[in-house]
Amino acid sequence: MGMNAPAWTFAALFLPFLAAALAPVLVGRFGARAAWFLALAPFLSFLNFLRFFGEISRGEVVTGGYMWAPSLNLSFSWFLDGLSLTFAALVTGIGTLIVIYSGGYLKGHPHQGRFLAFMLLFMGAMLGLVVSDSFLMLFAYWELTSIASFLLIGFDHERPAARRAALQALLVTGGGGLCLLAGLVLLWDVTGITQMSLLIHMETSLRESPFYLAILLLVLGGCFTKSAQFPFHFWLPNAMEAPTPVSAYLHSATMVKAGVYLLMRLQPALGATPAWEILLPFFGGITLVAGALMALRHTDMKMMLAYTTMASLGLLVMLTGFGSPHAVEAAVLYLVAHALFKGALFMIVGAIDHEAGTRDISKLAGLRKFMPWTFAAAVLAALSMAGLPLFFGFLAKEEIYAALAAGNPRAVFFTTLALIGNALMFAVAFGIAFKPFLGVFAHHEGVRHHIHEAPLSIFLGPAALALAGLVAGLASGVVHTYVSSPMASAILHETVTIDISTLPHIGLPLFLSLVTIAFGLAIFWKLSRVRSLMAALFESLGPGPDRGFDTALNALLHFAASVTRIVQPGRLEIYITITFVLVAAMLLVPPIVFGELPGLPPLPAGGVLVQEGLFLGIAVIGIAAVLRAGDRLTAIVSLGIQGFAVAVIFLLFGAPDLSFTQFMVETLSVVILALVMTRLRLSPSDSRPIGQRLFDGILAIACGLGFTLLLLKTFETPFDNVLTDFFNAYSKVIAHGANVVNVIIVDFRGTDTLGEIAVVTITGLAVLALIRVRAGGKTP
Known part of the structure; x- marks a missing residue:
């Protein structure tokens, strides 16, 4: 290379x-x-x-x-x-x-x-x-x-x-x-x-x-x-x-x-496992026969080709899972042949629809007079799809029968499926290639009066692919050397040489091909009658997977709507309650179930204990003030007492930066909440019933207890000072900052800080919008 x-x-x-x-x-x-x-x-x-x-x-x-x-x-x-x-x-x-x-x-x-x-x-x-x-x-x-x-x-x-x-x-x-x-x-x-x-x-x-x-x-x-x-x-x-x-x-x-x-x-x-060799042939065989049968019940030529594509895919899956090298070789040949003739036939149907205005095979006849070159391309593609000699499709069909045909019941069963599928697809191919073009042209409803050959841009594709199917069959030796054999070798992971030619070889595969042709011609001869029978058959079977898809999708949508009505009722207090219930459960259940409850820490002695107790008492007083507040504004202002008490405790433990931040957060929170709440009715007090108050109180205590236990359990683990040593060693050297906390916030976790700033900014803008809301609900 x-x-x-x-x-x-x-x-x-x-x-x-x-x-x-x-x-x-x-x-x-x-x-x-x-x-x-x-x-x-x-x-x-x-x-x-x-x-x-x-x-x-x-x-x-x-x-x-x-x-x-x-x-x-x-x-x-x-x-x-x-x-x-x-x-x-x-x-x-x-x-x-x-x-x-x-x-x-x-x-x-x-x-x-x-x-x-x-x-x-x-x-x-x-x-x-x-x-x-x-x-x-x-x-x-x-x-x-x-x-x-x-x-x-x-x-x-x-x-x-x-x-x-x-x-x-x-x-x-x-x-x-x-x-x-x-x-x-x-x-x-x-x-x-x-x-x-x-x-x-x-x-x-x-x-x-x-x-x-x-x-x-x-x-x-x-x-x-x-x-x-x-x-x-x-x-x-x-x-x-x-x-x-x-x-x-x-x-x-x-x-x-x-x-x-x-x-x-x-x-x-x-x-090469039993599961592979059972599942792939089984589902592939069902798909092959079902697709070929369903193709016969339609008059829309695109639908006929669509179902034969389904059948062909089933045939490829069946061959891939059959387990023998010859089956893989047959799959390779059929895959290439199918790409050529199916692409050509679809484009030919599109050309007919483009010129005649319809794809209904029952309304079309005599188009050969107006579209002779399209008819020629259709015949070439159909002959390859039918698997007749000189075409690459013939090589694929012969190799399919050579790979499947044997005396054991499994081989007989899948050979029969392949023969039925090929014969049915033969009839569909001939139907699309000959029914619209032969006969006498008639002006049925939906058929245009003025029909002519498709332009070059439309005709080029089907003509090239149809001719490619013939050329590939005639030059099969070259195609095998550069395409078929390397492809089969890659699949089997061993060197494979494919040498089948377009010259018929006397043997069982040729006999099965002749049976396929005879069966296919018989179906083609009575195509309209067979179509009626297939339509009646599938109608009698009732709704299929397509209707089942709609039923399953509707059931899923109804289930989703029911779940949404339960978990998204539109009440904020329900969302908050569910959130805190889950938080309390996650914090309390694991340590209780697995016996990981922490022990009580030793209490500090001396004046520190007095100071801590004093400010904890202030926090308790703040909680009582919130609970006893006569209106919401008083409750909001009282809410800041706990934050200020915690900030003083941070200060007592030698964290002035954190203490200052806590003071600012609590002050701004109270101010912002107060400003927002001025747009609401602040006079009513909390009028929850005693049962609701009791539940909320228990839930709050459970969450607080859970976080307390989590922190105590964390403190029981040995302190790992790796990060502390790292920041102490590199804050001055790398970030040129003596204040380690500031360096961590601004440099080492600067992206995180930027995200926090963005969140605060967005929150501020939302608060500003709420403040500007008029009493009537309209913005200025």
Whole structure:
């Protein structure tokens, strides 16, 4: 790696964020053309990562970063191997096309600059996530993707559906993020490691740790919510409320694959255990079949693709957890193929919606006459999604069947799930590629009369990705050398060579592929009938997790309101009472329960005892004056007697500075309180009932006794004069002050003193505002 490689990689990670900051300004100046300029940021990042494929394919890794807090082993560091480099290339490469696509799709939109800023922010967050080496960096970017997706999904914030979908995505993925944080903290505690590149060498100690299952479940909580695994899948289809560029990017190469990425990254450390090989295939298989079935019940093409994305994510999780090298190889191939064909199909649906004014597949036909090039791109992407020969999707499907097919019941079960899911997704792909384009065009309600080919900015992205799926299949040897094999090697932590080609090989995988094609064609032929059956089926099942989310959220809000009414009733005396009850409990309960009560200190002899007793008696007289005061003003003035008595005691013990401070505080407190209280009714006395007085008196005595016991217990410990010696030795040398107390306040703890001054200042301003309040409640 060259001398400037770390600097270039660091710049590549921040280019999307820089472009996000410039987006509103550039769009305001250049309009939709600004998207072409902004696309340079991810494109330059893509070129930076592209140059690493050679050395990564030779088994090397690229690391870099900067130490942040060395004492805590926290750093801003990145780690590039076959897995993270492939994801980085997908994020930036597809991101470049998405930015250009967004410029054409949202041309003329008044908030296009804001949209592009959010999109580039999301891109930078996802890029940082996949290359992160440190746990802290990974989690920070993980949460940033949730925040950015919230902004993108809720971009059309005037629609309640968009706001609900954005909030739902944020709550689900944010809750999963908290689980992930707990899992990462446990990983740190168990291994003492804070970097992903080192964690993969700790598989033995992790699997033997008593905390392994807790770590696995917490990590799965983060990954399953992010990658929309059952039963957390419901947020992903609702995210279709976002504009189509968001759907195309989020569902192809970014956020929804973040969970899959982390599972692949952690497989060397957490995989190859019964829990891993049971939980991942089980939930992945359910997600695969459920997503594929639900895709068939919709007529909105974006929803159809959204549910097939859910199914594809389930397939990836199932393969990742299956436990064999071939399954990982299949997951690698399918992940890359899915990014290409799904990104293309989403953008094609957006192009249809942009030109025809609708995404309803039941209202569209004959568009091939008006959009021939879009039709060609749709066919190429659909053929790859269907897994037909010559396309990269075919390689993935063949490898899936080669990895899963075997004679044992477990293999038969998961092979059947994969076959059903692939066949259903085959039908969806063909439905989107052929139903809107073939047949006779008709003017249904909501369909525009004048339809034409999409502009270059909209057509470029789907055409490039659809062709990439074909080229990758034809040049599979090159792709395996630089992408597939290094990626699988990084996941398995051993050298892997993938050599599957697009030429069909006679065997069980080919037979299963033929069965998949036949099954998929049959469903496609009767797509309308199957759609009706699926709609009726899911309707009969009743409310699903999406409705359950609303129920749970409403219950949480009602519970929070009930708790708030109890603990926040709006009465200051209740808050003060609760506070002092807790203080008394914390001070008295522990020493009584654990037998840590202090002994009585020896009483001083001579005149000092007389003087102390005298001023303590004055303090008692002050308390009695407060309690017996006939009005509130008298009580306030009497309140200062205790403070003055304490100040004299400080003076007797040789602390004149502290005594002077106490005198000033007590004087100012009485004056300020008196000034404030002049705006209130001061004539009434305290009219609390005898029961309330008794309770308050007991509470006050309990708090005073608690603090007294705490101080006495503190005095029983040997005096540590380390700080005393330090301040005595350095106050004159460092701060050039002979008064040690002043030096401590002004120099050694100057920031603390500044904070205290700020608090006093703010309090003074608040008091001044209260003093200026008129009797009618209005300020001058």
